Amino acid sequence: MDTQQLAKFAVPVVVILVAFLSYSSQYLFYSLEPGPLSLQDKIIFNTLVGCIWICYARACTTNPGRVPFDWKPTEGEEIESWSPGDRISSRHRYCRKCEAIKPPRSHHCRVCKRCIPKMDHHCPWTVNCVSHFTFPHFMRFLWYAVFAMGYLEYFLFVRAGVVWENRNLPSYLGPSPSQLVHLLILIIVNTLTIFLVSITFFRTIWDLGANVTTIESWEIERHEQLLRRARALGGYLDGPDGIRVKIAKQEFPYDIGIWSNIVQGMGTANFLAWFWPFSATPTTSGLVFETNGFEDPGTTWPPPDPDRMPRLDRSLDSSHDVFVHDHGSLSPYEEMEAFKQRQQADFERRPDYYGVQRRKPFHDRFEKENFVPIENDYVNPADDDSVSGEEGWQDSGGNRLKDYGVDEDIEFYDEDSIPISELLMRRREGRELQT
Secondary structure (H helix, E strand, C coil): CCHHHHHCCHHHHHHHHHHHHHHHHHHHHCCCCCCCCCHHHHHHHHHHHHHHHHHHHHHHHCCCCCCCCCCCCCCCCCCCCCCHHHHHHCCCCEECCCCEECCCCCEEECCCCEEECCCCEEECCCCEEECCCCHHHHHHHHHHHHHHHHHHHHHHHHHHHHHHHCCCCCHHHCCCHHHHHHHHHHHHHHHHHHHHHHHHHHHHHHHHHHCCCHHHHHHHHHHHHHHHHHHHCCCEEECHHHCEEECCCCCCCCCCCHHHHHHHHHCCCCCHHHCCCCCCCCCCCCCCCCCCCCCCCCCCCCCCCHHHCCCCCCCCCCCCCCCCCCCCCCCHHHHHHHHHHHHHHHHHHCCCCCCCCEECCHHHCECCCCCCECCCCEECHHHCCCCCCHHHCCCCCCCCHHHHCECHHHHHHHCCCCCHHHHHHHHHHHHHHHC
């Protein structure tokens, strides 16, 4: 049974868990000293539980959004004549599955099958993406879950304490064995659940204050790893086909201050609306985000990563190659022929998928004795899905991009490659505007 099949049971499991902890515990309290909850405790606890149901339902059912097919960046920068090094440091990401340009902070979800605006991760327990539109509902769900279970934990331990104090009394004066087992199971399940949910809750609060998504945390660690590699190799790392990319420290651009970060993440500056279960879903597009200005204009996130660059079969600076994009004199027929040749070249390089080959892990690209780069540092996983190239890199938590629901083949290798068809379309649109 694969992950997607298991995901079908995620929502029922959560529903059963919440119902078991919330309602069977209150039923049990009628049989245990010091008795059932007071009216005030009942109102508070069941209000928290009601908020859990509302926020969880909204986190599961709210549309995580999609990128409009015709979306284009506001900066109409021409990149056809740039060098490969310049192109990788100021680039527009392109999704080959959606066949569209990807806005900043969006990623292609392998479960939702589309690019999601400001994708944080695909949550297996809500069977939905945590995104620009669903994050506030997800945050409120975690908030009420932690506080409701914390409240329940207090009630459980009060009754467990009474049982322990009366341990020397005759058994017929205390709870029955089934009631003791029920109480023990509630304590174990609630304690374990609140521990796990609290980890996610506090991690999410930290990310909210820094305006960092879970995927961007992975990208930050990846960038730090590349910086360490570059320091050992003179500040540069080798990209495909002899391209050398300078790796310099790059600041995360979307941290605009704690208050502004929280307002952007929760979709409103109204403090009370952050906790109101019926708060509106964010109405902003989720396609454009304010930056802190620490980096030069045109610098994009994620930072340059030589291992994510697609292979090249030609020099992008050559004025005699039909594949380059700086031929203003080509006729429409010649442009179409050039495009077909590019497609054929891609197919010959890797017929199984989009013409992109996977790079070996960094430590396998050098001779073991003298640390000299090997001649061929690519692997072909066409016949073996278990073969993992550099996209198998893991962060400090042992997570790959696919563990967050991201389509690795698209995000890791193809995101920086704008195909010739897209570039030709842009040039044609530019010509039509000029005429």
